[in-house]
Structures are given as C-alpha cells and as structure tokens.
Amino acid sequence: MRDTEGHRIGIADIKASASAIHSSEELNDLIAIITSEDPIKSRNAAWVMTHFTAQQLLLVTPWLNQIIDIIIATQNQSLRRLLLNVIEQYDNTHGFFAAETLRTDFLDFCLEHMYQPWESAGVQSLCIKLAYRQCSFYPELLLEYKNTLQLMQQGYAHSVMMLRKKFL
Secondary structure, three states: OOOOOOOOOOHHHHHHHHHOOOOHHHHHHHHHHHOOOOHHHHHHHHHHHOOOOHHHHHHOHHHHHHHHHHHHHOOOHHHHHHHHHHHHHHHHHHOOOOHHHOOHHHHHHHHHHOOOOOOOHHHHHHHHHHHHHHHOOOHHHHHHHHHHHHHOOOOOOHHHHHHHHHHO
16 A cells, blocks of 8 residues: 555545555555554555455455454544454455354444444444344344344434344
8 A cells, every 4th residue: 555644545546555465465564554553544554455356355364353353442433344344345255254253252342333322324234234144143142133123213324224124
C-alpha cells in the first residue's frame, strides 16, 4: 500500500493496493499497518483487505485470530466494521466457523454488539450474521441468539431491523 501519510485514499487506490498483495510477507506489512497507532492508516489498510479476491483471502488464514483480537479490542468503529467484513467474506468463501474452533470471546462480542445502540448499523448487521453462523452449531446457543434478537424491538436502523426479521 502506498504511503498515504495518514490521509484518506480513494477507491481506485484501495483496489490497486488490494490487487498488489500476492504473498504472506506483503499481507504481514498490511497487518502491521492495521495494528499501527494511526487510525486513518489502519482503516485504509483494513479497507484494502475488504477488496481481496477469494484467493487473496486464503493468505489471511494465519492472521484470522489476530484480526478477531483487533475487532474485540479496537474502539475505532470504522476499523471494527471493515475487519468484521473481512471475517464475513472469509467465512463466505472458505468457511471459518466450526464447532471445534468456536471462539467464545468472539461469539460473546457478536452477541453483545449486535444489539448495542451505540454501534453503527454496519457493525450491528455484521454481528447479527456472524453470531448466527457461530451459534448454528449448538441448539442452545441458537436459542440464546434468537432470544437476543427478540429483545431488539425499536430504536434500530431499518437495515438492522430487516436483518433481525430475516434471522427470526
């Protein structure tokens, strides 16, 4: 990724940066930017990852748990939303969630943040989807998931309420 000196960059630069990632070493550099102290550079690097091809997403495999740790720890909602999107894309194309590798801290995070009114609609929606995928392995977790969705009655964005309805 070209040096942006902490400035926002456009979609053309994001796509060009994403298409330039071909190795684990290059991805490691991108992860280092995501974990940097500069919130704009971190967000830009995460945005690059959302434009990875299915083949490039395979490179992310060794960093999935670190990405989840960042999602849980960050206060930067943009970074959180983008990295949740990366996890969702990875699961859609390669499968990530399995009963034997379930991370309870990430499941708890998703269950909590899907109904937090201070979270963005994007984070809430991604947490609803990812929580469902994690809960689907266990009937008792799926029941807890649906009970949590039922508590979400009003005060949420229309997109969140429509997704809630879909999963109920």
